Amino acid sequence: MGHHIVDGNPPVRVHLRRSARARRLSLRVSGLDAKVTLTLPRGTPAAEGIAFAEEKADWLRMQLRERPALEPVQLGCRLPVEGRYLEVVAGPGRRVALEDGAIRVPGDPDTVGRRLAAVLKQMARARLAGASDRYAEALGRDYTRISLRDTRSRWGSCSSSRALMYSWRLIMAPPEVLDYVAAHEVAHLRHMNHSARFWEEVENLYGDYEAPRLWLRENGSELHRFRFGD
Structure with a gap:
């Protein structure tokens, strides 16, 4: 309108x-x-x-x-990767490198946000696929595919066709938080609800999930504060 x-x-x-x-x-x-x-x-x-x-x-x-200010991802900013804030700095060569507490990004400074988004998505796919495979094997259920999106209302989902979807911004959270979300969605392969049996399944797969669940409630919105120019 x-x-x-x-x-x-x-x-x-x-x-x-x-x-x-x-x-x-x-x-x-x-x-x-x-x-x-x-x-x-x-x-x-x-x-x-x-x-x-x-x-x-x-x-x-x-x-x-009262809302946190949006922050463009550019040289000089500090960006969380797997729960650690790293400074984004100019780097040599052609490839983005995470080393010595920094993210080194070569090339045109105007492309920093887009290049880092691409790198984080690659990292997220590898970590989420690995966690999903591990939990699906423990559950004894297969999923059909994994997709990544920049979702705002949820961190992951499991469809009736056994397709898993995750927010790629989970790679910015601590590793245990990403693992918890993967266990949560994989548990839906057996229980397509949030019943007591579902939460028992999450605990069987992941363990005590209260800490990562609370982290998302209290800190998840911070991951959406960063704008990558996409």
Whole structure:
């Protein structure tokens, strides 16, 4: 439906969406990328929704102040890789190298974000495939394929066709967190729900999962703060 700018200091861009299922006007500020969305029920005039957003201008600005600032991935920034923050610096040669507490990226500085995203995706695929294979073998169930996405609402999923999907940003989290998510999704190969039996299966595969699960709740949004220019 487009967007509306709420004037003030600072101005706030509000994205408008209409929903047939919504029963009332609602404003949401994403905890992942600070996007502001105004949802309008079917039949509600856009002007009414805009007036509602204008009334909530102070609340919106307060919510946005509490959200972590987005950070472009470029030379000089610090980027988490497998739970450790590494400085992104210029490097020699042609290949990105992780060494001596730094990520060395050769070539055009304007391509740093895209090149690092590609490297992290390669690392994520290798680590997630290995963990998924290990847990699937322990479970005695096969999966059909693995795909990686930059999902915002979930860290992984398992479809009814036994396809596993993961967020590639898990490679930025500590290794035990990535392993927990892999065990969680593989457990769905046997239990397509979140029943007590499902959680018992996760514990059988991974062990005590409360610490990595809590880490994701408390720190997961930090992984979405980094923008790679993609």
